[in-house]
Each structure stands twice: as C-alpha cells, then as structure tokens.
Amino acid sequence: MADKTYDPVTFDIIQNGLEAIADEMFYAQVKTSMSAIIYEVLDLSTSILNPRGEIAASGAGIPAFIGVLDKAIMGILKKFPLEAIREGDVLASNDPYFGGVTHLNDMVLAQPVFHDGTLIAWVANIAHWNDVGGNVPGSMSSEATEIFQEGVRIPAVKLFMEGMQNDAVFDILKINSRLPDYLHGDLWAGIAGLRIGERRVLELVNKYGADTYEAAVQDYMDLGERRARAAIKEIPRGTYAFSEEQDSGAIHSLELTITEDEFIVDLTDNPAQSGSLNCSREGTEIAVQLAFKDFTDPDAPGNGGFFKPLKVVTKPGTIYHVEAPGALGYYSEVEIRLFDMILRALAHHFPGVVPAGNFASICGTNVGGPHPETGRHYTIVEPQVGGWGGWEGSDGVSGQFSGFHGETFNCPAEVAEARYGLGVEQVALNSEPGGEGQWRGGKGIETHYRVRADNNFLSVGYTRNRIAPWGASGGLDGSVNYVEVLRRDGGTERFSFATNLQVNKGDVIRVVTGNGGGYGDPAKRSREAIARDLRNGYLSPERAKEIYGYEA
Numbered sequence: 001m002a003d004k005t006y007d008p009v010t011f012d013i014i015q016n017g018l019e020a021i022a023d024e025m026f027y028a029q030v031k032t033s034m035s036a037i038i039y040e041v042l043d044l045s046t047s048i049l050n051p052r053g054e055i056a057a058s059g060a061g062i063p064a065f066i067g068v069l070d071k072a073i074m075g076i077l078k079k080f081p082l083e084a085i086r087e088g089d090v091l092a093s094n095d096p097y098f099g100g101v102t103h104l105n106d107m108v109l110a111q112p113v114f115h116d117g118t119l120i121a122w123v124a125n126i127a128h129w130n131d132v133g134g135n136v137p138g139s140m141s142s143e144a145t146e147i148f149q150e151g152v153r154i155p156a157v158k159l160f161m162e163g164m165q166n167d168a169v170f171d172i173l174k175i176n177s178r179l180p181d182y183l184h185g186d187l188w189a190g191i192a193g194l195r196i197g198e199r200r201v202l203e204l205v206n207k208y209g210a211d212t213y214e215a216a217v218q219d220y221m222d223l224g225e226r227r228a229r230a231a232i233k234e235i236p237r238g239t240y241a242f243s244e245e246q247d248s249g250a251i252h253s254l255e256l257t258i259t260e261d262e263f264i265v266d267l268t269d270n271p272a273q274s275g276s277l278n279c280s281r282e283g284t285e286i287a288v289q290l291a292f293k294d295f296t297d298p299d300a301p302g303n304g305g306f307f308k309p310l311k312v313v314t315k316p317g318t319i320y321h322v323e324a325p326g327a328l329g330y331y332s333e334v335e336i337r338l339f340d341m342i343l344r345a346l347a348h349h350f351p352g353v354v355p356a357g358n359f360a361s362i363c364g365t366n367v368g369g370p371h372p373e374t375g376r377h378y379t380i381v382e383p384q385v386g387g388w389g390g391w392e393g394s395d396g397v398s399g400q401f402s403g404f405h406g407e408t409f410n411c412p413a414e415v416a417e418a419r420y421g422l423g424v425e426q427v428a429l430n431s432e433p434g435g436e437g438q439w440r441g442g443k444g445i446e447t448h449y450r451v452r453a454d455n456n457f458l459s460v461g462y463t464r465n466r467i468a469p470w471g472a473s474g475g476l477d478g479s480v481n482y483v484e485v486l487r488r489d490g491g492t493e494r495f496s497f498a499t500n501l502q503v504n505k506g507d508v509i510r511v512v513t514g515n516g517g518g519y520g521d522p523a524k525r526s527r528e529a530i531a532r533d534l535r536n537g538y539l540s541p542e543r544a545k546e547i548y549g550y551e552a
C-alpha cells in the first residue's frame with residue numbers, strides 16, 4: 001500500500017464523507033432520543049475512528065465529548081484484545097476507570113466495523129443519560145466520596161455479542177434507573193446512530209476500496225499532525241508558569257513548556273483528589289487538547305494526528321488524575337476550570353491572543369420529583385448559558401454556552417413546561433454589574449423556574465461562584481454564577497453546590513450566570529455604546545456614572 005499512488009481528490013471526498021457520516025450519526029441519535037438533554041440541549045457527540053481508536057472524523061456536539069471517544073475505544077482495547085472483538089459486537093462503557101472517561105451519566109456506545117472479516121473502523125457515540133441510579137435522583141451528588149455512590153457502573157461490556165443482544169446488561173441498566181423508559185429509549189437511539197455509521201462507512205469502503213479508504217484516513221491524520229507542528233513553530237519557545245485561585249481558596253497551577261516540536265503541559269503541582277470534584281487522567285487530556293487547539297490552529301482537523309505534539313504530565317491521586325474509587329460526578333467543573341486556566345495563562349503570557357474571561361462553568365442544574373399532573377417521576381438536566389469575555393474590537397457574546405461545552409443549546413421554555421413539572425417564569429439577560437470595559441463582557445442570564453409540586457429536588461454544581469471572570473487589558477472583572485431558592489414563605493437561600501435539596505410547590509429556583517470580563521480601559525468606551533447599554537438595561541445610570549463618568 002505504501003508504494004501505491006492515490007488520487008488526492010478521492011482522499012478529499014472520503015475525508016469529507018467521513019465528516020458527513022459522523023454528522024448523520026449525530027442527528028439520527030438526536031431525532032430518536034427520549035430525553036430533552038439529548039434532543040434539545042444536544043448533550044452528545046459522535047465519531048468515526050480507525051482500528052487503533054484514533055479519531056478519524058467527528059460530528060457535531062460537545063467538543064469535550066468528541067475527545068472522549070478515542071480514549072474510550074483505547075480503554076475497550078485494553079480490556080478486549082483485537083481477536084476478542086467480533087463483527088456485530090456493540091460495547092458500552094460509562095465507567096471512568098474502564099474507558100468511560102467522564103462520569104457515570106455519560107454512556108459511551110461503540111461498534112467495530114468489519115470489511116471482509118477485517119476490522120477497518122470504529123463508530124462511537126456518547127450521550128448524557130438523566131438518571132443511572134446512585135444515592136440521589138439525577139445521579140450527580142456533590143456529597144459523593146466514592147464512585148459507588150454515583151450509579152451503576154458499566155465497565156466496557158458487550159451489549160451485543162456477534163449480533164446477539166445481551167439481555168442481562170439491558171435489564172441491569174433499566175432496573176438501576178429512576179427513569180427506565182427514558183434510559184431504554186436513549187440507549188436504542190444511540191444504537192441506531194451506530195448502525196447508521198456502520199452502514200455508511202461500509203458504503204464508502206465498498207465504493208473506493210479498503211486500501212484507498214485506509215490511506216485516506218491516514219492522510220487526514222498526517223494533515224492534522226502537520227498543521228499542529230507548523231503552528232507550534234510559530235510560538236515563542238520557553239517555559240511559562242501560571243497559578244490561579246479557585247472558589248474554594250485552593251490554588252491550581254500549571255507549567256507550560258513549548259519546544260520546537262512539542263507543547264507540554266505539566267499539572268503535577270495540584271491539589272489531592274477530593275469528593276466528587278475530580279477528573280480522570282483522560283479527561284484532563286481532553287481539556288488540554290481543547291485549549292491547545294483553540295490556541296494553535298482552530299481550523300485544522302481535530303483528529304488523532306493533530307494532538308501528537310501535545311504532552312500532558314499529571315500526578316496520580318490529584319484532582320487531574322483521580323485514582324479509584326474516587327468520585328467524578330462533577331468532573332466537568334474540574335475540566336472546565338483547567339480549560340479556563342490554560343486560556344488565562346495564555347492570555348497572561350501572550351497578550352491579545354484570547355478574550356477576557358467568560359462565566360466558565362457548566363452550571364449543571366438538576367430538578368425533578370413527582371410531576372404535578374401525572375405523579376410520574378421526572379428529571380430535568382439543564383446546563384446553563386452565560387456571558388463571554390470582551391475582546392479587542394468587540395463586546396462579549398451574551399447567553400452562550402462556554403467554549404468547553406461547545407455547540408449546545410438550552411432547553412426551550414415551551415419544551416421544559418410541556419415535558420417537566422416546572423413553570424418557566426422568566427428567561428432574561430443578567431442585569432447585574434460587572435464586565436465593564438472599552439468592550440464590555442457579554443451578559444449572563446437570569447432564569448426563574450417555579451416548582452409546581454411538593455417534594456421535588458434540586459441539585460446544582462456551579463463554579464466561578466466567588467472568583468469572577470477576569471478582565472483583560474484594563475477591563476473589569478465580570479460577575480459570578482449562583483442559584484437562589486426563593487421560598488414561598490419569603491425566605492431566600494443561595495447556593496453554588498447543593499445535592500438533593502427539597503423544593504416545594506410555589507418555591508422559585510432563580511438561576512443567575514455570570515457576565516464575562518471586560519476588555520480595555522472603561523474610560524475609552526464610546527458614549528454611543530454606553531447609551532446603548534443603558535437603553536437595553538445592561539447598565540444602570542448609577543453604574544454608568546461610577547465606571548464611565550457618564551451622565552445622560
């Protein structure tokens with residue numbers, strides 16, 4: 001095969017075809033899923049991988065999830081030698097210690113693709129399931145200390161063996177969930193996505209031949225690696241250290257070393273693992289990969305080849321390299337803190353490259369309980385949108401998910417009210433001060449959910465709840481993320497993390513996400529922009545006078 005000459009146009013067709021297949025897998029799963037976290041929020045991702053488990057092409061969805069799937073396949077291959085993988089197998093893993101990477105709510109499904117008896121590819125997906133058991137509804141507890149408390153563990157097992165369904169695994173999954181019907185539907189939606197992917201990959205292979213297909217995949221990997229190495233050569237060599245205080249008072253640190261052909265991120269000097277705020281070694285790699293790609297070449301292929309020059313150094317037993325049986329329910333808040341810290345470090349050492357800080361939290365919000373009309377248990381899982389930082393020449397974007405969370409959406413109020421037992425009384429931009437500058441930060445949101453039945457629960461996990469998004473080049477810091485429960489008796493309680501908090505009929509859950517940091521000296525903001533902010537309610541007259549010296 002090495003001596004054969006291939007047509008680069010054919011390579012391009014195959015490479016773009018793989019991207020289209022991954023997208024088709026994605027939308028097949030979206031359109032057949034039961035849970036709004038999948039079909040509305042799009043909390044999933046899909047990929048096509050080579051036989052070694054390296055990403056060849058990825059679909060839409062959460063960037064951090066795409067980075068899971070290669071590591072998941074490699075985890076599967078550690079448990080199953082290649083000769084134990086058969087045509088018709090479908091494997092599942094949600095266990096971070098067996099290729100699951102994230103937390104138990106996120107189920108990875110993977111299927112080998114065989115052509116003429118030879119493994120030629122993998123197709124895989126990952127999606128968040130609303131409830132996989134554990135000691136609290138929604139399976140996410142900030143009080144968990146061991147993974148055993150977080151739900152059912154599926155350690156890279158076969159759902160199908162040579163095409164035959166393993167009913168025992170299906171039964172175990174359903175009996176451990178408070179939402180078995182939703183789990184069953186979401187599981188089969190994922191399987192449908194895999195089957196579409198297998199069919200389309202084989203169509204490509206049959207059309208162009210296995211040798212040409214494999215060569216096209218390798219060529220795409222090589223392109224990714226060339227783009228990454230070319231980008232590294234443009235960055236000044238050196239070692240750059242950075243530390244950042246977290247909401248808890250803990251200090252997170254990194255050391256970044258850039259050589260002629262490597263980008264090394266050393267995270268050994270970080271706190272010991274603790275509670276459910278930990279992430280796997282593989283999850284840490286994902287956060288670093290996303291920041292690396294954002295900084296070096298955002299437009300290059302995000303495949304296995306691109307990340308070959310990247311090296312991540314961790315210390316087992318720390319928050320960035322959890323050891324069993326550590327809990328990982330809020331892994332995402334650890335990873336997003338790392339992603340955010342790397343961007344801040346780059347902003348510090350390479351000014352003007354990245355914007356001011358954003359609200360930088362998944363702001364996971366779980367509400368559920370008996371539905372007020374049917375009595376049936378429901379669970380709503382809502383990541384929240386917030387404000388992005390300003391940058392030179394532009395105000396920050398308002399009401400968007402963090403870059404770490406990617407191309408996802410909030411659940412529309414109409415869908416939430418139809419499917420869940422909550423009333424959505426308000427979705428508005430955050431009017432709190434913060435993020436002023438020559439170019440202001442984008443606005444977060446303020447959403448009010450009214451509880452419609454007694455004995456409901458609320459579980460939340462918000463970081464950047466004390467340390468606000470940073471301002472850049474003289475811009476002011478943004479504002480913080482938090483949740484308030486406005487009790488029907490007039491009392492108010494404020495939270496950043498809470499687990500299984502009881503809320504009752506008439507209580508209001510007030511979600512507030514942060515405004516992004518400002519960019520540039522506020523004194524240089526134009527009077528037209530200040531007047532526009534006043535008209536839109538983004539700025540109070542008092543704040544306009546205090547920060548900008550502006551009086552209408």
